[in-house]
Amino acid sequence: MIEAKDSNQLFSRSLELPCGAVLKNRLVKSAMSDSLADGEGSPTQAQVRLYERWTEGGVALSIIGEVQADPRFPEKPGNLVLGKHSNLEMLRKLTTRASINGAHIWPQIGHAGALSHAPISLPTGPSALEIGSFQCAGMSITEVKQLPDTYAKAALMAKEVGFTGIQIHAGHGFLLSQFLSPLFNHRNDQYGGSIEARCRIIVEVIDKVRRAVGTSFPIGIKINSTDQLEGGLTQDDALEAIRILNQTSIDLIELSGGTYFPGAKSSSDSSGAGPYFVDFSKKAQQVTSIPIVVTGGFKTRTQAMDSLISGAVDMVGIARAMVLNPSLANDWLTNTGADPVFPRFETAPSGGITAWYTMRLTALGNDAESSFALCLPSAIRLYEERDELRCHKWRKKFSS
Ligand SMILES: Cc1cc2nc3c(=O)[nH]c(=O)nc-3n(C[C@H](O)[C@H](O)[C@H](O)COP(=O)(O)O)c2cc1C
Numbered sequence: 001m002i003e004a005k006d007s008n009q010l011f012s013r014s015l016e017l018p019c020g021a022v023l024k025n026r027l028v029k030s031a032m033s034d035s036l037a038d039g040e041g042s043p044t045q046a047q048v049r050l051y052e053r054w055t056e057g058g059v060a061l062s063i064i065g066e067v068q069a070d071p072r073f074p075e076k077p078g079n080l081v082l083g084k085h086s087n088l089e090m091l092r093k094l095t096t097r098a099s100i101n102g103a104h105i106w107p108q109i110g111h112a113g114a115l116s117h118a119p120i121s122l123p124t125g126p127s128a129l130e131i132g133s134f135q136c137a138g139m140s141i142t143e144v145k146q147l148p149d150t151y152a153k154a155a156l157m158a159k160e161v162g163f164t165g166i167q168i169h170a171g172h173g174f175l176l177s178q179f180l181s182p183l184f185n186h187r188n189d190q191y192g193g194s195i196e197a198r199c200r201i202i203v204e205v206i207d208k209v210r211r212a213v214g215t216s217f218p219i220g221i222k223i224n225s226t227d228q229l230e231g232g233l234t235q236d237d238a239l240e241a242i243r244i245l246n247q248t249s250i251d252l253i254e255l256s257g258g259t260y261f262p263g264a265k266s267s268s269d270s271s272g273a274g275p276y277f278v279d280f281s282k283k284a285q286q287v288t289s290i291p292i293v294v295t296g297g298f299k300t301r302t303q304a305m306d307s308l309i310s311g312a313v314d315m316v317g318i319a320r321a322m323v324l325n326p327s328l329a330n331d332w333l334t335n336t337g338a339d340p341v342f343p344r345f346e347t348a349p350s351g352g353i354t355a356w357y358t359m360r361l362t363a364l365g366n367d368a369e370s371s372f373a374l375c376l377p378s379a380i381r382l383y384e385e386r387d388e389l390r391c392h393k394w395r396k397k398f399s400s
Contacts, residue, residue, distance in 0.1 A: 010308045011333050015060075015291060015315060017251040021165065021218045023060040023315070024102050026308060027329040030254070030295040030317040031065035031108040031167065031222065032268075033075055034361045035386065039393035041071060041081030043090040046365030051098035051105060053364060054322060058329035059103055060315075063167050063220075066174075067107035069154035071398040073116040073124065075174065077390035082107065082154040085397060088161055095162030106165040106220065109154050111147070113175030114184055115260055117387075120394045125178045127186040134262055144191055147175075147201060148208035155219075156212040165218030165251070168205060172266065173232075173259025176202050177224060180241060181259075183231035195240040202241075203248055210249045220252035221245065222295075225280035228257055229264045235280065239287055246288035254293045254317055255281055260351075267296045268319060268354040271345070275303055282312045293317045300339040301332045323357050326364055345376050352376050355383040 015023045036047035054062045066075040067082060074081070080091075098105035114125030114136035128138035155166045170176035178184035179201050185192050191201050202221075209219055223241060227233045233241075245253060255277045258266040267276065274297015281294045295317030298304050304316040322328050324340035331337035345353060356379040363372035374382070 007305050008333060008335055010305055017218050017291060018249070019216050019218050019251050021104070021216065021251070023104060025058070025060040025329070025333060026315045027059050027304075027332065028254075028293050028295070028315050028317045029054045029059045029062040029322045029329075030319040031063040031169070032319050032323070032361065033065040033079065033358070034365070035076055035078030035358050035383070036362060036365055037078050037080045039077055039390035040397040041068070041079065041083070041085055041394075042087035043080060043094045044365075046362065048090070048094045048097050049367065050361060050365035051094060052100070053326040054329075055098050055100050055103040055105070057322075057327035058101075058333055059322070060329075061104040061106065061165075062098060064105070064107045066110045066112075066169070067154070067158075068111065069109050069150045070111055071394075073111050073113060073121055073175070074394070075110060075112040075115065076117055077120055077387055077394040079110075080107065082109070082157045086157065091161040095164075099162070099164055104164040104218070106167050106218070107158050107163055108167040108169045108222065109151055109158070110169035111150070111175040113178045115174055115178075117391075119388075119391045120398075125175065125184050126191065127184065129184065129186075141189060144201060148204045151205045152208040152212035155209045159213050159217055165220065166209070166213070167220040167222055167252075167254065168202070168209065169222055170202055171222040171224045171254075171256045173227065173229075173261045173264070176205070177227070177233070177259065180224070180237070181227055181232045183227070183229065195237045196244065199241050199244045203244065206248045206250060215249075218251045219249065220254060221250050222254040222256055224259070225255050225257045225277045225284075227259050227264070229259055229261060232259065235283075238280075239283055242284045243287040246290060250290055252293060252315075253284070253288065253290050254295055255284060256295050263350060266354065268357065269348070269351060270297065271353070272297065274298055275307060278307050278310070278312050285312065291315065295319065299342060301335070304332065320357055323360050323364065348376055349380070352380050355380045359383055
């Protein structure tokens with residue numbers, strides 16, 4: 001338990017990661033798929049400006065959501081890609097402007113697997129599945145064994161273009177999270193069955209990435225505390241996975257929950273009272289000494305401070321509140337400004353709230369949030385139309 005003598009100091013203390021890198025305070029802008037790449041996997045000016053704004057706003061670490069290691073399996077056509085087609089000049093511009101003031105900027109290296117965007121992909125998870133109208137192909141053992149190399153190449157490129165660390169995405173129902181989940185993973189080889197076996201590919205990815213980036217480069221991971229989905233990853237198995245992660249060279253574990261499986265609960269669409277995963281973090285601390293960031297449902301400075309005071313979290317991860325106020329970190333660090341006012345949506349279709357926040361991210365990237373007044377249905381329509389247009393570009397760029 002940390003003394004709350006000086007609340008500002010709780011936020012502003014630096015954190016040294018196991019690899020030796022230092023995060024300057026305790027506030028993280030969690031990964032959000034911003035849909036601001038150019039449809040060909042490279043950054044746009046608006047995207048560069050978006051991350052610069054969070055850095056100006058005081059965060060210690062900003063994580064770019066859904067940066068793809070393999071363009072065949074994106075989450076959306078607005079994702080960044082780290083690969084041979086990447087625009088290195090724009091990536092360097094992004095990392096330079098997003099790392100001012102000593103802030104860290106990490107890509108969340110992903111692979112959407114069974115949840116990859118069907119109009120530009122052949123969704124492929126750990127196992128072939130058909131659940132209601134949901135379908136995906138299954139990975140061959142050769143494809144599974146190629147994954148560590150795919151992640152390692154992307155991580156090395158990230159380092160080369162100036163990212164200051166990387167996060168491996170193993171949460172929210174995307175590929176590595178699918179390996180952890182008994183619902184998606186029906187494999188009967190060394191990558192399926194017990195939680196140790198379901199975790200194996202993640203450990204192999206971490207080991208290969210570490211060999212590629214060296215000992216002093218931060219590697220984080222985002223993992224679910226539970227999938228909140230019948231048949232998915234349970235809390236007990238998540239704790240076992242964290243116990244296994246504790247034996248790896250991971251520097252920062254981000255805890256989240258929920259999935260984007262059609263019809264399931266996702267944290268970004270949740271309007272329930274938060275924070276959501278602090279109690280789980282207390283349990284996770286029993287099985288790991290790696291620093292933990294908890295993300296989900298932080299709406300007020302007091303909530304964030306209480307979590308730090310309790311000692312249950314090392315860092316606080318924030319997504320939607322940082323979309324409402326990109327200078328939130330500075331406001332909380334200096335204890336100035338009011339907490340953000342969250343919009344209330346009477347009824348929202350699944351994914352609708354996330355779409356609304358994504359459109360607001362575009363406004364932030366254009367420094368135009370003061371005139372952002374989209375209602376939920378208009379935000380969803382614009383979000384879907386933009387993705388549809390980008391699918392053509394994506395196919396053209398990556399068809400070879
Ligand atoms: C627009 C939007 C996009 C998101 N995209 C990602 C993503 O790419 N990767 C990820 O791990 N989480 C993603 N999330 C989830 C957030 O990181 C976070 O876990 C979730 O929103 C709960 O935190 P919050 O209550 O602070 O918003 C996204 C959330 C939002 C609102």
